Amino acid sequence: MTGELTTTTPVARGVEAPGATPETPATGRARGARRLPPSLVVGAVLVGLVALVGLVSLFWTPYALDDTGSGERLAGPSAAHWGGTDRLGRDLLSQLMTGAGNALVVAVASMLVAGVLGVAVGVLAGATRRWVDVTLLSAVDLLIAFPTLLLAMLIVTVRGASLSSAIWAIGISGSAVIARVTRVNVARVLREDYVTAAHAAGTGWWGTVLRHVVPNVWPTLLVQLMLLGGGAVLAEASLSYLGLGAPPPNASWGRLLQEAQSTMLVQPWGAVLPGVAIVVAVLGLNLLGDGVRERTDPNLRGDR
Numbered sequence: 001m002t003g004e005l006t007t008t009t010p011v012a013r014g015v016e017a018p019g020a021t022p023e024t025p026a027t028g029r030a031r032g033a034r035r036l037p038p039s040l041v042v043g044a045v046l047v048g049l050v051a052l053v054g055l056v057s058l059f060w061t062p063y064a065l066d067d068t069g070s071g072e073r074l075a076g077p078s079a080a081h082w083g084g085t086d087r088l089g090r091d092l093l094s095q096l097m098t099g100a101g102n103a104l105v106v107a108v109a110s111m112l113v114a115g116v117l118g119v120a121v122g123v124l125a126g127a128t129r130r131w132v133d134v135t136l137l138s139a140v141d142l143l144i145a146f147p148t149l150l151l152a153m154l155i156v157t158v159r160g161a162s163l164s165s166a167i168w169a170i171g172i173s174g175s176a177v178i179a180r181v182t183r184v185n186v187a188r189v190l191r192e193d194y195v196t197a198a199h200a201a202g203t204g205w206w207g208t209v210l211r212h213v214v215p216n217v218w219p220t221l222l223v224q225l226m227l228l229g230g231g232a233v234l235a236e237a238s239l240s241y242l243g244l245g246a247p248p249p250n251a252s253w254g255r256l257l258q259e260a261q262s263t264m265l266v267q268p269w270g271a272v273l274p275g276v277a278i279v280v281a282v283l284g285l286n287l288l289g290d291g292v293r294e295r296t297d298p299n300l301r302g303d304r
């Protein structure tokens with residue numbers, strides 16, 4: 001009838017409106033899966049940028065690393081040399097690009113060394129007899145207390161200054177932390193009821209480790225390895241600054257800082273560019289590790 005008032009029935013909060021599609025836990029998880037932590041995104045972008053520069057340097061750099069034919073020394077940024085030149089007339093941008101590749105090689109290789117050694121020691125300590133656990137943890141504590149730079153000096157004395165020496169020094173030093181984390185998580189997982197049930201069903205030691213232990217500890221280990229990668233970049237720069245890294249003509253951000261130390265007032269870009277590169281790489285790896293932790297840790301993940 002015309003003139004008749006139309007009324008609407010309010011929908012109570014928490015009650016689905018007629019015809020609306022109810023939200024299920026699956027759809028809630030799917031929506032949460034689309035939301036990536038900001039630290040993960042920013043870290044991936046920064047690390048991806050450094051990786052891209054390092055990858056490009058394998059095929060192309062503006063100048064050869066030992067090219068001093070420009071005739072200009074300690075020149076500022078220009079059309080010919082976007083990052084300027086060092087005291088020998090070499091292009092700084094070319095050295096910076098090559099240093100990005102070397103830094104990532106050290107980070108990834110150190111993570112692999114630390115991961116293999118640390119996981120092996122941690123699993124043995126957490127899943128074997130108590131006297132083995134005590135012995136291995138004592139060795140791990142001793143390694144944690146041993147400074148990385150001092151360990152690098154010992155390795156360099158034996159093997160000589162090279163990129164591989166820095167990788168082994170950083171990897172062995174970092175494996176102690178990975179072993180500690182692995183041992184704690186292995187001991188926790190082995191106390192769970194489903195592991196006891198697996199043993200009762202006849203699952204062997206290696207089957208338990210591969211099916212139950214590794215899948216439950218890898219998120220935590222991945223975070224620790226990412227953080228170790230950031231520390232590896234900084235450690236490699238420190239070793240190169242002290243002359244314990246890869247010798248020339250290999251480029252290193254730490255050696256660029258050392259060479260620019262005496263010419264900072266004349267050519268500040270020689271110190272600014274590698275310093276910024278180190279900050280970007282370390283910050284990117286640390287943010288990536290925080291993002292992975294926030295993404296995989298059920299206590300931090302949540303649907304936001």
